[in-house]
Each structure stands twice: as structure tokens, then as C-alpha cells.
Amino acid sequence: MTTKYKLVLIRHGESVYNQQNLFCGWHDADLSETGINEAVKAGKTLKEQGYEFDIAFTSVLKRAIKTLYLLQEELDCHWLPVVRSWRLNERHYGALQGYNKSETAKTYGEDQVKQWRRSYDIPPPKLEKTDSRWAGKEAKYEHMDQGMIPASECLKDTVERTLPFWYDSIVPAIKSGKRVLISAHGNSLRGLIKYLDNMSDLAIIDKNIPTAMPLVYELDENLRPVKDYYLGSAEEVAAAEAKVANQGKAK
Numbered sequence: 380m381t382t383k384y385k386l387v388l389i390r391h392g393e394s395v396y397n398q399q400n401l402f403c404g405w406h407d408a409d410l411s412e413t414g415i416n417e418a419v420k421a422g423k424t425l426k427e428q429g430y431e432f433d434i435a436f437t438s439v440l441k442r443a444i445k446t447l448y449l450l451q452e453e454l455d456c457h458w459l460p461v462v463r464s465w466r467l468n469e470r471h472y473g474a475l476q477g478y479n480k481s482e483t484a485k486t487y488g489e490d491q492v493k494q495w496r497r498s499y500d501i502p503p504p505k506l507e508k509t510d511s512r513w514a515g516k517e518a519k520y521e522h523m524d525q526g527m528i529p530a531s532e533c534l535k536d537t538v539e540r541t542l543p544f545w546y547d548s549i550v551p552a553i554k555s556g557k558r559v560l561i562s563a564h565g566n567s568l569r570g571l572i573k574y575l576d577n578m579s580d581l582a583i584i585d586k587n588i589p590t591a592m593p594l595v596y597e598l599d600e601n602l603r604p605v606k607d608y609y610l611g612s613a614e615e616v617a618a619a620e621a622k623v624a625n626q627g628k629a630k
């Protein structure tokens with residue numbers, strides 16, 4: 380297999396919800412100061428390593444949009460066409476959104492929290508339409524088919540709504556020779572990676588994505604991965620992955 384295309388994926392920088400260890404999902408949390416710095420650092424790394432892009436894709440959540448903008452600042456490519464879609468949003472965390480992950484582990488147990496966070500097909504408890512956190516109340520989802528607004532999602536649900544966007548919008552861009560950058564979220568990217576790497580439902584459980592660390596996928600002509608790597612040292616990546624995994628511990 381030889382590399383024909385390079386795709387760069389990045390999870391947004393640390394958000395204020397990540398900082399406070401709260402389940403975030405579709406809540407539109409902003410970047411924290413650390414998250415801003417992480418995104419700037421990632422932009423500098425891409426610049427130093429000579430990465431250039433022709434198009435970018437992101438979600439409709441500001442932590443991913445702002446991360447992308449900070450990369451554009453560093454790469455001096457503000458002109459880049461940017462396509463935003465709710466289909467790249469974070470996995471919807473249902474009624475858990477806004478709750479502290481460690482506190483939730485203390486109440487329900489670490490195993491239950493790990494199941495909610497990482498099982499492939501068990502969704503967290505649903506959010507009611509009457510709840511003030513219901514996404515249907517937000518302007519950004521006004522034009523969306525209201526029946527598509529999730530009450531909660533497991534990773535399988537997330538994959539099912541992300542892949543149509545991959546096939547319809549991202550694949551044609553890659554195949555037309557455009558250098559693609561995707562700024563998204565821990566779980567929307569885990570879903571995409573599961574698909575690209577053909578990972579089993581069990582294997583994906585232990586995959587955690589660090590904030591704002593560029594992940595390069597080299598793809599062959601059929602868009603199958605030839606290799607993938609983070610633009611960061613192995614130690615840095617391992618520490619950042621462990622940090623994400625440990626967020627669900629009771630502590």
C-alpha cells in the first residue's frame with residue numbers, strides 16, 4: 380500500500396468543561412486558556428512541519444471552530460474554505476451533560492461511567508425535550524430536521540450520523556486532491572478512527588484522543604490507512620491519552 384493522500388484530524392483544545400471534568404457532549408463549551416494555548420501550539424507544529432491545507436471541516440460547536448481558527452492563524456490561511464456540520468459534533472451525552480465525571484463515578488461506580496463513556500452501543504440516560512439543555516432550543520439547530528436531534532448517543536449512534544458526512548463531503552474533497560483538515564471532538568473522531576482502522580467494538584473502548592494534538596492519517600488510493608501518527612512525542616501522546624482515560628475515575 381502506498382500513500383496517496385494525507386488527512387489531518389485534530390480534537391479541539393481543552394474546553395472549560397474538560398477543565399472542570401464535566402460531561403460536555405452537545406453543550407457549547409468554550410476553550411479554556413490551556414485549550415487556546417494547546418491549539419496555538421498545534422498550529423505552530425503544523426506550520427513547522429510544512430503542513431498546508433485546501434479545505435477544513437468542523438462541527439457547529441465553538442471549541443472545535445475556535446481550535447480550527449487558531450490553527451488557521453498559525454498557518455496564515457484564513458481564506459481556507461471551512462465546512463461546518465452538526466454531524467461532526469461531539470457524541471451527545473444525554474442527561475449526563477453538565478455533570479462531573481468523577482462525582483458521577485462516585486455515585487454510580489467507575490464501571491458504569493466507563494460503560495457510558497466508552498462502550499460502543501450503550502447510550503447514556505436520555506435528555507428530555509423539556510430539559511433546558513435540549514439542543515432543539517438552540518438557533519444553530521433550528522434548520523435541522525428536529526427528529527434528528529439526539530436525546531443521547533452511544534458511539535454507534537455517533538458513527539451512524541458522522542459517516543454520511545464523511546462519504547458525502549469529506550471523501551469527495553480528499554479524492555479531488557484537496558488537503559483536508561478536520562477539527563472535531565474526542566468521540567466523533569473515535570468513531571471515524573474506528574471506521575478507518577476497521578477496529579472492533581471492543582478495541583475502540585480503550586482508544587482515547589488527546590486534546591489539540593494533530594493526528595495524521597496517510598491513506599492509499601482507496602482511502603484505506605497506510606499509517607497514522609500524532610505530531611508529538613510518544614511520551615507526550617501516552618500521557619495525554621491516559622489523562623483522558625482517567626477522567627472517569629472516582630479519584
Ligand SMILES: O=C(O)[C@@H](CO)OP(=O)(O)O
Pocket residue numbers: 397401402403404405469470472496565566623626
Ligand atoms: O464530555 C465529553 O463530551 C467527552 C469529550 O470531552 O468526554 P469523554 O472523554 O468522557 O467521552
